[in-house]
Amino acid sequence: MSKQEVILCESLETSLDRAIKKCPHDKLFILTDEHTQQLCLPALKEISYLKDAIEICIGPEDVHKTLDTLASVWMTLSEKGATRHSLLINLGGGMVTDLGGFAAATFKRGISYINIPTTLLAMVDASVGGKTGINFNGLKNEIGSFAPADCVLIETEFLRSLDAHNFFSGYAEMLKHGLISNKAHWAELLNFDTSTIDYSYLKQLVGQSVQVKEDIVEQDPLEHGIRKALNLGHTVGHAFESLALAENRPVLHGYAVVWGIVCELYLSHLKIGFPKNTMRQTIQFIKENYGAFTFDCKQYERLYAFMTHDKKNTSDTINFTLLKDIGDICINQTTNKDTIFEMLDFYRECMGI
Numbered sequence: 023m024s025k026q027e028v029i030l031c032e033s034l035e036t037s038l039d040r041a042i043k044k045c046p047h048d049k050l051f052i053l054t055d056e057h058t059q060q061l062c063l064p065a066l067k068e069i070s071y072l073k074d075a076i077e078i079c080i081g082p083e084d085v086h087k088t089l090d091t092l093a094s095v096w097m098t099l100s101e102k103g104a105t106r107h108s109l110l111i112n113l114g115g116g117m118v119t120d121l122g123g124f125a126a127a128t129f130k131r132g133i134s135y136i137n138i139p140t141t142l143l144a145m146v147d148a149s150v151g152g153k154t155g156i157n158f159n160g161l162k163n164e165i166g167s168f169a170p171a172d173c174v175l176i177e178t179e180f181l182r183s184l185d186a187h188n189f190f191s192g193y194a195e196m197l198k199h200g201l202i203s204n205k206a207h208w209a210e211l212l213n214f215d216t217s218t219i220d221y222s223y224l225k226q227l228v229g230q231s232v233q234v235k236e237d238i239v240e241q242d243p244l245e246h247g248i249r250k251a252l253n254l255g256h257t258v259g260h261a262f263e264s265l266a267l268a269e270n271r272p273v274l275h276g277y278a279v280v281w282g283i284v285c286e287l288y289l290s291h292l293k294i295g296f297p298k299n300t301m302r303q304t305i306q307f308i309k310e311n312y313g314a315f316t317f318d319c320k321q322y323e324r325l326y327a328f329m330t331h332d333k334k335n336t337s338d339t340i341n342f343t344l345l346k347d348i349g350d351i352c353i354n355q356t357t358n359k360d361t362i363f364e365m366l367d368f369y370r371e372c373m374g375i
């Protein structure tokens with residue numbers, strides 16, 4: 023798998039110009055969702071060579087990360103005459119870059135694509151590293167492929183118009199990167215003033231966060247080993263997210279991830295001695311900024327069933343990514359069902375639900 027180029031833009035237009043020249047193409051397509059079509063596409067359409075790009079617009083948010091939406095993208099590509107040499111630009115949050123990336127990876131067995139993430143979550147996580155896909159059968163990213171974009175262009179100016187919920191959703195993945203990398207970065211994230219955002223400092227933090235992800239992906243692009251570190255919080259987080267979707271009360275991905283982190287730090291503490299004080303400080307930050315996902319013990323079996331579908335699992339075993347300490351990662355950690363239920367008890371008690 024070729025290493026993808028990730029650029030923290032000084033000028034989106036200049037970086038895009040360079041990226042497009044590196045991807046010779048016959049036709050150019052731009053995929054947006056209904057939000058980015060309104061808010062972000064107009065700026066891009068001012069660029070002369072993008073004026074005639076063929077637009078594809080899909081419904082927003084995770085509820086649209088479906089086979090039907092994917093089919094609608096394939097259909098437009100096909101009807102508008104896309105060839106093996108066409109280029110797709112994905113302009114949007116993680117849903118657009120995941121689904122658009124998968125559409126590109128599969129259309130005529132693969133066409134080139136460029137990601138322009140517009141949310142914090144997509145900038146620091148979803149658009150980088152080549153995981154593409156859709157939800158299926160009520161399960162998160164059940165169908166997908168590893169197919170890195172030719173280029174990822176990160177323009178942090180888009181963050182100025184991001185609402186607070188989407189800001190914190192992306193910040194969750196940054197916090198995860200802090201936990202799996204080093205104490206200094208983790209502390210910096212806990213101390214960042216999220217009430218009055220300093221955007222130039224945020225850009226610097228975004229750069230650091232992307233670097234954490236790129237370093238890991240470079241070592242293990244196909245997630246045979248250390249890449250599982252990037253899945254911290256996701257075994258339980260995806261279960262929360264799937265339950266929430268099934269119950270028609272969808273939550274943003276990053277929120278599910280931090281709630282998953284609360285659970286998995288508890289497991290880390292219980293099984294491999296993650297320091298109690300660091301766990302408490304992290305959970306306090308999460309409680310203050312994210313609130314809590316609510317469920318009761320009658321839903322434990324259902325949550326457990328979702329966890330049995332996690333992609334890190336082998337045979338019938340649920341494999342967690344846990345931490346001995348910040349930056350000290352232990353992959354493929356197993357436990358029994360009783361302990362998983364005890365972890366859910368801990369979550370409910372400490373989050374006050």
Ligand SMILES: O=C(O)C(=O)C[C@@H](O)[C@H](O)[C@H](O)COP(=O)(O)O
Nearest residue numbers: 147151153162163249252253256333
């Ligand atoms: O890039 C990775 O590897 C990750 O696991 C990053 C996650 O934050 C991201 O949500 C990813 O899409 C989850 O992948 P999945 O394999 O658990 O579906």
